Amino acid sequence: MKITDETIDYVSALAKLVLSQEEKEKAEVDLGNILGYIETMNELDTEGIEPMSHAFPLKNVFREDVVTNGDDRDNVLSNAPVKKDGSFVVPKTVE
Template sequence: MAKKIDDETIEYIGILSKLELSEEERQQAGTDMGKMLDYIDKMQELDTEGVEPISHIFRMENVFREDVVTNADAGEQMLVNAPRQKDNMFVVPPTF
């Protein structure tokens, strides 16, 4: 039985993902995600009581360094890839 991903959830996921989905894409996303979650739910069979979650394999600690600039100013090079730029700045639509 495929997990039911309702329209409201897909709408919410679309907002979180910053994606605009066509009606067809929404339907497909609901079906695909439902199938995938059905499968992923297999994890729930495992008893993980008391297991410490790990994100990195090696115990990572914060790596600190002095805040010293080592590279040259690459501002112009960085702006080369901007879809729109002006006066050494990125151009965005009005945000107000």
């Protein structure tokens, strides 16, 4: 695919960039190189290769979400200045 000045103008407008003529020429070369590399990669035989989302294998590093404090309502409410029916009583904040 040939990169034209119109293509560079279109892409720079999408990216909200104002490019000088020198920058447009460099972008034209760079985009041409990128597309050339993609064409080279399209020639590779990828039959039987599983798609992946990352280059490196990822594993979940988070611990399991396990409840450790259980049902300790009475102990928690023991420090409440005002409580009613097993809940904290707080001042009304909405009229």
